[in-house]
Amino acid sequence: MKPLRAIAALLLAVAAGALSTQVIAQAAGTQFIGITGYRVGPYGPNGAAFFTGFIDYLELVNQRDGGVNGVKLSWEECETEYNTAKGLECYERLKTRTATGPTAIHPMSTGITYGLLDKAPEDKIPLITLGYGRTDAVDGRVFPWVFPILSNYWSAATGIVNFIGEQEGGLAKLKGKKIVLLYHDSAYGKEPHPVLEAEAKKHGFDLVMVPVPHPGNEQQSQWLQIRRERPDWVILWGWGVMNATALKTAQKVGPPRDKMAGNWRAGPEIETEAAGAAAANENNTARQTRAGTDFPVVQDVLKHVYASGKGGNKSLVGTVLWNRGMAAAMITVEAVRTAQAKYGKKPMSGAQVRWGLENLNLDQKRLDQLGFGSMIPTLAVSCTDHEGSGLVRFQQWDGKRWKTASQWMSGDRALVKKMVQESAAQYAKEKGIKPACLKG
Amino acid sequence: MTFFFEVLIGGLLAGVMYSLVALGFVLIYKASGVFNFAQGAMVFFAALTFVGVQEQFGLSFWPAFAVALGAMVLLGVLTEKIVLRPLVNQPQITLFMVTIGLAFFIEGLAQLVWGTNVYPLNLGIRDEPIEAILENFDMVISRFDLVAALVAGVLVAVLAVFFQVTKIGRALRAVADDHQAALSVGIPLKTIWAIVWSVAGFVALVAGLMWGARNGVQFALTFVALKALPVLILGGFASVLGAVVGGLIIGALEKLAAVYIDPPIRGGIESWFAYVAALLFLLVRPEGLFGERRIDRV
Numbered sequence A: 001m002k003p004l005r006a007i008a009a010l011l012l013a014v015a016a017g018a019l020s021t022q023v024i025a026q027a028a029g030t031q032f033i034g035i036t037g038y039r040v041g042p043y044g045p046n047g048a049a050f051f052t053g054f055i056d057y058l059e060l061v062n063q064r065d066g067g068v069n070g071v072k073l074s075w076e077e078c079e080t081e082y083n084t085a086k087g088l089e090c091y092e093r094l095k096t097r098t099a100t101g102p103t104a105i106h107p108m109s110t111g112i113t114y115g116l117l118d119k120a121p122e123d124k125i126p127l128i129t130l131g132y133g134r135t136d137a138v139d140g141r142v143f144p145w146v147f148p149i150l151s152n153y154w155s156a157a158t159g160i161v162n163f164i165g166e167q168e169g170g171l172a173k174l175k176g177k178k179i180v181l182l183y184h185d186s187a188y189g190k191e192p193h194p195v196l197e198a199e200a201k202k203h204g205f206d207l208v209m210v211p212v213p214h215p216g217n218e219q220q221s222q223w224l225q226i227r228r229e230r231p232d233w234v235i236l237w238g239w240g241v242m243n244a245t246a247l248k249t250a251q252k253v254g255p256p257r258d259k260m261a262g263n264w265r266a267g268p269e270i271e272t273e274a275a276g277a278a279a280a281n282e283n284n285t286a287r288q289t290r291a292g293t294d295f296p297v298v299q300d301v302l303k304h305v306y307a308s309g310k311g312g313n314k315s316l317v318g319t320v321l322w323n324r325g326m327a328a329a330m331i332t333v334e335a336v337r338t339a340q341a342k343y344g345k346k347p348m349s350g351a352q353v354r355w356g357l358e359n360l361n362l363d364q365k366r367l368d369q370l371g372f373g374s375m376i377p378t379l380a381v382s383c384t385d386h387e388g389s390g391l392v393r394f395q396q397w398d399g400k401r402w403k404t405a406s407q408w409m410s411g412d413r414a415l416v417k418k419m420v421q422e423s424a425a426q427y428a429k430e431k432g433i434k435p436a437c438l439k440g
Numbered sequence B: 001m002t003f004f005f006e007v008l009i010g011g012l013l014a015g016v017m018y019s020l021v022a023l024g025f026v027l028i029y030k031a032s033g034v035f036n037f038a039q040g041a042m043v044f045f046a047a048l049t050f051v052g053v054q055e056q057f058g059l060s061f062w063p064a065f066a067v068a069l070g071a072m073v074l075l076g077v078l079t080e081k082i083v084l085r086p087l088v089n090q091p092q093i094t095l096f097m098v099t100i101g102l103a104f105f106i107e108g109l110a111q112l113v114w115g116t117n118v119y120p121l122n123l124g125i126r127d128e129p130i131e132a133i134l135e136n137f138d139m140v141i142s143r144f145d146l147v148a149a150l151v152a153g154v155l156v157a158v159l160a161v162f163f164q165v166t167k168i169g170r171a172l173r174a175v176a177d178d179h180q181a182a183l184s185v186g187i188p189l190k191t192i193w194a195i196v197w198s199v200a201g202f203v204a205l206v207a208g209l210m211w212g213a214r215n216g217v218q219f220a221l222t223f224v225a226l227k228a229l230p231v232l233i234l235g236g237f238a239s240v241l242g243a244v245v246g247g248l249i250i251g252a253l254e255k256l257a258a259v260y261i262d263p264p265i266r267g268g269i270e271s272w273f274a275y276v277a278a279l280l281f282l283l284v285r286p287e288g289l290f291g292e293r294r295i296d297r298v
Helices: A003-025 A044-065 A084-095 A110-116 A121-122 A153-168 A193-202 A220-229 A241-253 A269-274 A296-306 A319-345 A350-359 A366-369 A413-431 B002-032 B038-055 B061-088 B092-114 B131-137 B144-166 B167-177 B181-182 B187-217 B219-235 B240-260 B271-283
Strands: A032-038 A071-077 A178-184 A206-212 A232-239 A260-262 A284-287 A391-397 A402-405
Touching: A032 A044, A032 A084, A032 B002, A044 A071, A044 A296, A071 A084, A071 A350, A071 A366, A084 A110, A110 A121, A121 B240, A153 A193, A153 A260, A153 A391, A153 A413, A178 A193, A178 A220, A193 A206, A193 A413, A206 A220, A220 A241, A232 A241, A232 A350, A241 A269, A241 B187, A269 A366, A269 B271, A296 A319, A319 A350, A402 B144, B002 B038, B002 B144, B002 B167, B002 B187, B002 B240, B038 B061, B038 B092, B038 B187, B038 B219, B061 B092, B061 B187, B092 B219, B144 B167, B144 B187, B167 B181, B167 B187, B181 B187, B187 B219, B219 B240, B219 B271, B240 B271
Parallel strands: A032 A071, A178 A206, A178 A232, A232 A260, A260 A284
Antiparallel strands: A284 A391, A391 A402
16 A cells, blocks of 8 residues: 555544544433543553553443443543643543533543642542542542542551551651652652651651652662662652662662562552562552452453453453552442432533542442452542542562552551641642532 | 762663663764654664564564564664655754654554563573672672673674774765765665664664663663763764763763762752753863864855
8 A cells, every 4th residue: 555545544544433432422321431541651551551440340330230320331531641731631622522521530640630630620520539649639628629539648658657667566666767768750759758757757767768760760879879878668659660670670789678668559560570580579569459350340340341352451450550440430430329319310410420429438338239349448538538548458569469468557647637637728728719618 | 988989880880771772873873964863762662572572472582583673674674765765965953853753653653563561571681789799899780780781892893893894884974974975976875774774773672672671671661762862962973982981971970960969959860960961061072072073164
């Protein structure tokens, strides 16, 4: 085929694909869900796992249950490449797709979340920031449209400190210890700084912060600094290639990896596997979702979605981020269901879904009914607590898979609550917001 | 003092890894006078093709290497035929803009063909400290980094001979000086460009394998090009030796700054310090350490 003809054919194919997607998305009477995803670029593998799990769950609800109370789900994914500017562009594109809007947006990026903080309330579109920033959005009186559900960065960071304390024989034993925070030098990486500084002051440990420039594929100098500091523990606050590089450089430079603990972004399988032997049998990470396929909902996805050829990528099933994507979709769907109980069994608007999120209650009985069991902790969201849980669970890499290293545990709830309220109040003052719970 | 030397040596060895990437830029620049923005994407494409064929077809190292090299040669030939040939005698800025487009195309093509997964790559070289040095001097020097230095050294020697001694090498330099003049004396521009893009593809494959073995083969490999830029500014865009010496200087300065200057100011300076150093150097010697001073008749 001549090059020009090939290009023309390609353009036609792309246009046809775009049109068909749009048609699906705008199918009348469906609950349309706008997805700002990323599957290419430096963080593409992480996004691909998360958003495959997310869409697999939506497909499950359609295939197995016929939708939410009879309302079928439809969706459209827009590629952000984990880039804030592209994320905002996708948001603008998706928000006008249907009369009811995109239901709720999962930015899966602290940068995009910050970019949408002012826009989302104007458009009446809730943001679900499952386990990431902005942390003080836990206070729904100041951030009524943002839901850092499960466990925010500060809860995770203090959870890690508690875990380290447990390993050392009690929090009192942290006095005089040295802990290094190796962090992604971005808005995401800087988010835990205030709470860790407060924890260091409270428990008397020495906190050393070492930044890693994006994307983190070269960390020789950082690990030589760590070697010089001779810390008792290293907290890994990474994402993407930074994690594999950190584990491999740690192996080279020497600090024991069983004295490393990370947050949920610090240990997806794709990165621990890329680190090879450097990750084996070590590396604790604080998670809000458990990995594995031994959950009834995962088996349902295999039966109802993958068996009929509608699944995204079977090799991702049961991985940390795929399960997390499933949990994120489930929370979105349950918020719609909660809203329907009040507003009727029809497609819900963003404002109605916001109400559903703020009144979401997933106790153990409900999680068992949904087939999630202990994949995530129980949740009870309210206006003053958009986090709803704050629990984390540690897992350890055994060379092939993650194994459980702790039960669900909390961080320093009192400290986090105090800091959230102070930070939210400061934000409210700067923006001229009068803190109050939204009605209806 | 031991720690200082540990950082210095670590920086020098990291610089060698930057040089591996910088060499690819130098090759294209020498042959066409164009800064090839797509070199990072070529590193990614080459390494991804290598691990992709290994995984998909179960090939061992050398067959996979041959297939990846073939893909890079094909890419080079097609680049010459479809992209560069219509642009002969166009301003250099036009060719530079073309390489920007090419970079995005190659990145997209690589992910389209091989997916976006992270592939572990084991070359059988352990990235661990050499125990004798660790025990006797309390210094961490990686075996892998030493092998990388050796590979870079061999590449430089081969390329230096190629450019200085062979007929093709002399033709390359002639093309770099003046496309039209080279054409007028019978140098086949098409062939020369196809050859040089293929050789740059080979260098990209070697760099991609070394970087991929360290961090896994993934999209972040495209960012190694950013590490090569200050090396080129400092070493000179058209000097193979400059790429190596520039890499050593930039690697050492970057690591020393990150360890001794960054902690008190907490500025995350590693990502930009090398650029500042290179820019300061430019003020003193605009053509780079080994670049040729350009004199125009006015």
